[in-house]
Amino acid sequence: MSEPFALTEEQWAVVDLPADALTLVTAEAGAGKTYTLARRLDRLVGEAGLGAEEILVLTFSRAAVRELRERLSLHGDAARHVRAQTFDSWALDMLNRVDARGEWVERSFEARIDGARQAIDDELVDDLYEHNLRHVVIDEVQDLVGARRELVEALLDRFECGFTIVGDPAQAIYGFTVKDPAERKGETNRFFEWLRGTFGEDLTELRLTHNFRARTDEARIALGFGPRLRVLSETGHNGGEVLLKELRDALAGVMSFGDFDGLAAEALNSHPGTTAILCRTNGQALLVDEQLQAIGVPHRLQRSARDRAVPAWLGMLMARIDASSLPRERFDEVLNGLPVPEGVNADLAWRLLRRTGSGRGTDRRLDLARVRSALAGGRLPDELTAQPPARVVVSSFHRAKGLEFDRVLIVDPGSGEGQRDFDPAEEARSLYVAMTRPRDELYRVPTIETRFVRTDPSTKRWGRYFFKRWHRLGLEVAAGDVTTNHPGGTVDFAADPAELQDYLATSVRPGDEVELRRLHPDPIGLRESPPYLVIHGDRPIATASERFRADLHTFLKLGPSYEPQHFPALISGVRVDAVETVAGDVATGLRAGLNDHGVWLSPRLVGLSTFIWDKGESDAQSQ
Numbered sequence: 129m130s131e132p133f134a135l136t137e138e139q140w141a142v143v144d145l146p147a148d149a150l151t152l153v154t155a156e157a158g159a160g161k162t163y164t165l166a167r168r169l170d171r172l173v174g175e176a177g178l179g180a181e182e183i184l185v186l187t188f189s190r191a192a193v194r195e196l197r198e199r200l201s202l203h204g205d206a207a208r209h210v211r212a213q214t215f216d217s218w219a220l221d222m223l224n225r226v227d228a229r230g231e232w233v234e235r236s237f238e239a240r241i242d243g244a245r246q247a248i249d250d251e252l253v254d255d256l257y258e259h260n261l262r263h264v265v266i267d268e269v270q271d272l273v274g275a276r277r278e279l280v281e282a283l284l285d286r287f288e289c290g291f292t293i294v295g296d297p298a299q300a301i302y303g304f305t306v307k308d309p310a311e312r313k314g315e316t317n318r319f320f321e322w323l324r325g326t327f328g329e330d331l332t333e334l335r336l337t338h339n340f341r342a343r344t345d346e347a348r349i350a351l352g353f354g355p356r357l358r359v360l361s362e363t364g365h366n367g368g369e370v371l372l373k374e375l376r377d378a379l380a381g382v383m384s385f386g387d388f389d390g391l392a393a394e395a396l397n398s399h400p401g402t403t404a405i406l407c408r409t410n411g412q413a414l415l416v417d418e419q420l421q422a423i424g425v426p427h428r429l430q431r432s433a434r435d436r437a438v439p440a441w442l443g444m445l446m447a448r449i450d451a452s453s454l455p456r457e458r459f460d461e462v463l464n465g466l467p468v469p470e471g472v473n474a475d476l477a478w479r480l481l482r483r484t485g486s487g488r489g490t491d492r493r494l495d496l497a498r499v500r501s502a503l504a505g506g507r508l509p510d511e512l513t514a515q516p517p518a519r520v521v522v523s524s525f526h527r528a529k530g531l532e533f534d535r536v537l538i539v540d541p542g543s544g545e546g547q548r549d550f551d552p553a554e555e556a557r558s559l560y561v562a563m564t565r566p567r568d569e570l571y572r573v574p575t576i577e578t579r580f581v582r583t584d585p586s587t588k589r590w591g592r593y594f595f596k597r598w599h600r601l602g603l604e605v606a607a608g609d610v611t612t613n614h615p616g617g618t619v620d621f622a623a624d625p626a627e628l629q630d631y632l633a634t635s636v637r638p639g640d641e642v643e644l645r646r647l648h649p650d651p652i653g654l655r656e657s658p659p660y661l662v663i664h665g666d667r668p669i670a671t672a673s674e675r676f677r678a679d680l681h682t683f684l685k686l687g688p689s690y691e692p693q694h695f696p697a698l699i700s701g702v703r704v705d706a707v708e709t710v711a712g713d714v715a716t717g718l719r720a721g722l723n724d725h726g727v728w729l730s731p732r733l734v735g736l737s738t739f740i741w742d743k744g745e746s747d748a749q750s751q
């Protein structure tokens with residue numbers, strides 16, 4: 129897609145509206161909503177003359193930010209400087225600007241969203257927005273529910289600005305964010321109704337009806353369900369069961385890809401385009417991840433929208449600079465030798481980093497103290513922390529929203545019968561989202577047995593169980609499970625920190641297997657496991673975090689009066705998700721002989737692990 133496509137009349141009608149128009153665009157899957165938005169942004173900045181900073185672009189995930197950014201860089205010229213943000217980073221950004229001492233980065237996502245709404249209601253952000261906000265753009269608005277919905281309503285209510293809001297009621301899937309089933313039902317379509325009720329005749333409603341994504345009959349198979357799912361969402365009627373069954377029947381009719389065996393590995397590795405393997409739950413995605421690992425298929429597990437990982441090249445860049453700031457020429461020179469992923473060039477990287485507030489005005493230097501503080505405060509632009517693209521992606525249906533792939537394999541979600549809080553309408557919409565992701569090929573994969581893989585209610589991690597109530601065979605390992613507040617080699621194991629940093633930069637790759645090895649059998653604290661080292665090859669590269677130790681303890685504590693006596697000697701089946709840049713204490717970094725900026729590299733882990741016990745220690749587990 130390097131040339132801009134000719135817009136259809138329907139798309140053009142959206143793109144061409146004046147900047148102060150209040151617009152709601154609804155469309156079914158693959159109708160070019162995101163593409164139209166990118167073109168609209170280009171026109172708002174170009175012909176309509178808005179400044180990039182006068183437009184607020186909000187999306188749900190970092191994947192969507194990346195998607196929009198890519199389309200802007202391909203098709204948008206004027207809009208290159210427009211910044212797309214997730215709701216969560218926008219809220220944090222706003223709070224940091226009106227209440228810099230609020231330590232908002234320490235608070236939960238929900239607290240930040242509530243805090244941001246309160247700030248708007250209390251008129252604290254009037255100075256920020258009253259004269260400077262001229263247009264708001266929101267993608268995937270069908271998922272705007274709960275506190276985020278209230279936040280956007282407060283914003284649009286308070287400031288007189290144009291907006292372009294797009295969504296598809298047929299793709300409303302946000303189940304896990306609204307736990308209560310009754311409340312969930314009440315949320316469906318609520319924001320659309322609020323827009324219509326609040327702006328009445330001033331609201332321009334447009335529709336996009338042509339599907340551009342699907343290029344084959346099999347890729348088009350679910351499209352016919354769109355209008356019926358939309359009616360289901362808009363009327364709140366029952367009927368989800370029937371639609372779910374029909375969608376599952378349609379899926380049963382597509383060709384089976386078979387199990388993930390040697391043949392599948394060949395088919396996956398030799399395919400030139402992009403492939404997604406989509407699963408109903410994240411637990412199934414973890415099992416597919418494990419199976420692909422076993423058959424040697426390089427892939428990436430789609431992260432949650434809230435997971436932000438700062439790429440390694442930023443830490444490597446900072447480590448090479450002694451000064452507190454650097455000019456553009458030096459930046460280009462250093463960046464040139466670093467493993468910058470596809471899609472990030474020096475121009476984009478420079479622009480994104482300068483958005484951290486470094487080197488304002490005419491000073492054309494990058495202030496590394498500011499970059500560091502943005503890194504520590506979780507304020508780096510979303511484009512920098514988005515997950516890099518991969519040829520094979522494993523994702524839940526939910527996390528695949530807004531994305532598209534040449535080939536999609538859908539793991540049969542099963543009938544769902546007997547599951548608690550089963551909402552057939554939500555399940556039907558979510559299967560529809562999955563089945564509308566392919567451009568060309570759609571396959572089904574036989575159901576994956578998940579009887580013994582469930583979320584642990586206390587830690588919210590996926591766990592491996594077995595027949596007996598007390599069996600605990602493995603636990604999900606995820607972001608945050610490695611200590612980042614001191615560089616590897618300085619606590620729990622001795623290594624030359626600088627040399628280890630070098631090893632992380634050059635020898636540790638996403639997808640590499642690691643294991644967690646117990647350092648000694650004694651728990652560190654009252655509600656913690658013993659310490660674990662992260663071993664790559666034969667060498668320790670990091671230490672498990674306190675959070676991981678506490679969750680492992682909780683997972684193995686089978687009841688209020690039971691205290692685990694033993695902990696696994698090894699935790700295997702864990703992979704490197706990425707090597708990321710983290711910010712710690714400057715003095716700690718200096719003591720370790722690293723750089724002046726207090727940043728270093730650290731492995732980020734992922735996977736549904738398997739516990740390996742020492743003889744005689746397996747506790748209740750092996751009984």
Ligand SMILES: Nc1ncnc2c1ncn2[C@@H]1O[C@H](COP(=O)(O)OP(=O)(O)OP(=O)(O)O)[C@@H](O)[C@H]1O
Pocket residue numbers: 129133134135136139155156157158159160161162163164296299340341529530531532564
């Ligand atoms: N006018 C057009 N001509 C040709 N291709 C187009 C046109 N508009 C969009 N496309 C292409 O169609 C595909 C689907 O577009 P896009 O992802 O924007 O749809 P969407 O409505 O956001 O989809 P979904 O809601 O399913 O995520 C993209 O590959 C996009 O580049």
